[in-house]
Amino acid sequence: MSPAELQSKTAHPVLAIENLVTEIRSVRGLIRPVDGVSMSFPAGKIVGVVGESGSGKSMTAFSIMQLFPTSAARVAGGRVLLGETDLIGRSPEQMRAIRGSRIGMIFQDPTSFLNPVLTIGRQIEQQLEAHRWTGGPPAGDRGQSYANRVSELLTSVGLPRDVSTRYPHQLSGGQCQRVGIASALACDPDLIIADEPTTALDVTIQAQILRLMMRLQRERAVALMLITHDLGVVAEVCDYVYVMYAGRIVEEGDVRSLFAAPQHPYTRALMSGVLSLTGTGNIGFAVPGSVPDLAAPPSGCRFHPRCPHAMPRCSQEAPPLFDRPSGRSACWLHDEATP
């Protein structure tokens, strides 16, 4: 891709979500794991979504794809714009055509998403067939062009070509995750959603996979949404980051400035819990308590019961995202009207 093409591709967000609300019906009432979230994913950038379990980061991804782990979940409001089209309200058939072709996915457990009884090559070919992939040379045998595409993909993720004839159980976890990346790239997607792609891997393998993702994402100028709980991974690979807490974005910003000067008390608490490889001494300030129960979330700012700076206002009103030099942060401390 030429620099000019790269430039034009990075100008607009490939995918934008606006005020997204997702609800799950449960015996304990309606739960909102995603509550008014807006994010934007520009081409050629790696955008991190970081948070603890129950923060809504994975549910945000499920909502984009409208592929929920439970039938009790549904998108209750907001928009998901892929280019100009709103994905909310699309039929299941239309969504099926988009998932796996315009939006690629990489999952946490690389061994469980592969079909154990099909060869690797056959699985990727099926994906190309299902989406009627036409990226190959115009003339010639369709089957041959699929086979060529598979070996091209496997080579690009650093696997030998003969992996296409093997079965998932014959591969290591790291190799399976490389296949996962190849499959996510298969139909030249605009956006790749990677949900904890390296959490199940050993550190040396994690390093290989992260490097591979960085290289491919840059070469192809694809937008990458990287969901992780690991601030180290964010700092190493992301350009921009959203910090989520209890279904809402508490802070967002450019990675360098956000790590240099975290604005939200929750982000600061998270960072103080990070153990650096060079430091010793006492483990930093740990936030008391744990992530709230979403069936009965705290009023106002959802972090206020654990926040060292909580004021009366924090329990009454949810703070909006205030503009900060590093990005935006949802905390009443930033409001000039706050006494």
Add this chain to the structure above:
Amino acid sequence: MSGTYETKHAETGSAPTPLIEVTGLHKQFASGGRFRRSRRSVHAVDDLAIRIHAGETFALVGESGCGKSTTARLMLSLQQPTSGDIRYKGTPLSMMSEAERRDYRRRVQVVFQDSNSSLNPRKRLGTILTTALTVSGAVADARRAVARAHELMEDVGLSPSASFFDRYPHELSGGQRQRVGIARALAPEPELIIADEPVSALDISVRAQILQLLQRIQRERSVAYLFISHDLSVVRWVAHRVGVMYLGRLVETGPVESVFTRPVHPYTEVLINATPVADPERAQLRHVHVVSGDVPSTTERPSGCPFHPRCPLAVETCRSEVPELLPVGEAHAAACLRATERVEGLRLP
């Protein structure tokens, strides 16, 4: 968890008898199919030697399959070693009388990674703790056990204990369950707690709380930890000494400070380099040497140095010669044929 351990050593001068001393420990498993021809043996732990002193934290690090959890099971005598010795205060486990064994089992306790599956879901927390207290013989009667269980709960931060006593494990958060696991390990008044990935399943804010709790317990009771983890940054913060394992063998061991700042074995350095750093200004993954290849399976262990197929510094002799763990500094040892060159400044490409 500094403090108690160093001061004790300064007082006694010479090294006392270690609490636990493991020498020449081997564990082989038969693996493979039902037919003899396809059977292979897995050398899960290979010639392991470690010492743990009272009140110190010794960490074992390594990637999956390196044998760190098998080592834990051997030390808990949940499995029998193929050969080798585990000595508790100088007495080998194999020579112990029934009574001595019971005492050993009481003094060496364990905290597991998954508190969800290591607590009985049908027992109330009070019952879990009182059982641990009475079965181990730490308390004489049931009434005393209830009072002690309340104390233990308060001690590990499950406060007020009365509100937790009658709850079931599923009613707790992951961090609270891990506190129960720690309280149960403390119940028999152990001298060594084997903590197998105790914080790996926890969120970052909860992880900090649990690590602080473990540190406080060590300060107050001078209990020793064998801390098993795949996460180098956690080890850096909690351990006094560390052992790095690769394919069942200890490749490097020494004081944490020295191993982390001056790693001698290339594998140790590779592990350190691969660990993400939460500082974009010092992000290293883009630049440093990332080791290629997968961790080989223990059934197909390479000849010579087990790390040689992935090692950026491997030379011809590494294929044939198994390096011994030899001193490279004060209390610091490494099993690498090029250790001397490394100490003199040989760097990874």
